Amino acid sequence: MFYLPDEADWKAAVARMEKAGYEPVRAFNPYWDKKGKTFEDPDGYGIVLQNAGWSA
Numbered sequence: 001m002f003y004l005p006d007e008a009d010w011k012a013a014v015a016r017m018e019k020a021g022y023e024p025v026r027a028f029n030p031y032w033d034k035k036g037k038t039f040e041d042p043d044g045y046g047i048v049l050q051n052a053g054w055s056a
Contacts, residue, residue: 005053013049 004010014037018024027038028046036050 001048001050003050003052003054005051007051010049010051017049 002013004013014024017037017039022039024037025040025046027033027036027048032038032048032050035052036048038046038048041047
C-alpha cells in the first residue's frame with residue numbers, strides 16, 4: 001500500500017506502472033478500487049497505489 005495524496009503524483013505513479021507493462025487488477029477488497037489502483041508484482045502480491053493521505 002502506497003498512499004499518494006497528491007492526485008498528479010498518483011496519476012504519474014499509475015502511468016509509470018502501466019508504461020512498465022503492469023495492468024491494473026481488481027483489488028481483493030473493493031474498498032481499494034474506489035480511490036486506488038492495484039497491480040500484481042511478479043510474485044502475485046497486490047500493490048495498491050491509493051490516492052489518499054495516511055493518518056494515524
